[in-house]
Amino acid sequence: MEIDSILCRSSVPVYKAIAQMNDIGKGVVFVVDSKGRLIRILTDGDVRRAVLVRFPLERSVADLIEDVAREPGKYASVYSAGRESIALSLSKQPIYAHIDSPVEELLALVSDRVRIIPLVDDDQVVRDYFEYKTAFHVPIAAPTFSGNELPYVMECVETNWISSQGRFVSLLEDRFAAYCGSAFGVTVANGTVALHLALEALGIGKGDEVIVPDLTFAATINAVIHAGATPVIVDVEADSWCLCPLALAKAVTERTKAVIPVHLYGQPAAMDEIMAVARKYDLYVIEDCAEAPGACYNGRKVGNLGDIGCFSFFGNKIITSGEGGFCTTSDKGLCERMRILRDHGMNPNRKYWHDVVGYNYRMTNLQAAVALAQLEQIDHFLEQRAKIEKRYESAFSSCVKLSPQRNLDNRVRVCWLVCYLLASGIDRDELLARAAGHKIDLRPFFLPLSDMPIYKDYAPGPTPVAHELSACGICLPTSLSLKADDYEYITRTIIALFDKSGGGEDDE
């Protein structure tokens, strides 16, 4: 919020101050003189008392302050005796702080009664304010159900089509595949089984090697292990944070059957180079698109670049169905195999006849109803997320300690979580802990898979880039439900926290 909207000149009539207070909805305005210097804080309590003593509201705020100073008892007596101290807030010097005060100092001023603190410069001119929000917690992500979610779900319930058949399942399959530019779509229960189903449909299993990046969510590698194949962990690129094509080429052996590039944090992997390696060595390419629906590489959407694209509709993803997943492909045979495996391996033309040992990986019509409503809004969601990223960018533009995710040639990334890399010397984990103290949920990047005992034997060599990124990356709250005010609070708090988190050559 603009600072001017909360400033009230002492010469204005009281009723105008009330109207202003009503507009901004913070329960206070800062009363300033003609030079913008802080005089008092006018609270809604002061206003109530003025009305109760029948102070003429067309008189000025300055007159009211004078009247309270002259006859404090009159204003105090409108309350019971025990609350006199509260009744006289307008008569007291306001609680304020210097604009350069550290957050810790501001928090020390906060109390049950004081939640908003004007910040003044050396001349006592109000430049900004600090607002403490109780019961306020900034989550890393939250879903937005602003479309047809409810009516579509209602339709499922009212028509009894709640299981894995129903119009929303087939509508979602058609429309999400079309959105990605793929010929076919297969809905599944979640993103992890989407990956597993893709591997199974490609016939990948025991004795086969599948190359995965070290920096990703564990579901990518788990799916390979569950397929019975051997994952091979390789490093990522410093600019895209995604699977490194050179590392891929080096890791290929006789047994390599597939590669799973992950479009990490909304950034498409280097698909031209990855596809060239895949073609050379005859590898299948399964794209893990869980974090990047809508992202483009050379004008083509992710999920439509390799053999199969796998998506997740988990609650924190760009579009969600609670739990849910999706496979895209333009190969009719692969689509049919995935559909059969998804449905217990049953022969589609002969009920209860099973040709393969399949799974139940189906999505329900209820989930598809939510996902379809979300898909209808995906362009709006991506636009809003890009705006959130811009907000952070402009707030952090002069902050040398933070570098944003990069925009790379031929790629249009999407914003899943706003990501930044911290300059060296900053204690990332301390920063996260301090932010948590201010009720802001920052997240570290994924940990390198190769650091975990259960996966470490799958890494044939060191992965320095993944380690470096993982150690200094943070994800910021990225949620359509947060307001401009909230983002201001987040960015202001984070910038203030840098002074406390070590490093920062310019502080020394």
Ligand SMILES: *Cc1c(COP(=O)(O)O)cnc(C)c1O
């Ligand atoms: C979320 C995610 C998955 C798994 O999706 P689920 O729907 O949670 O099973 C897989 N890979 C990546 C990169 C993800 O971010």
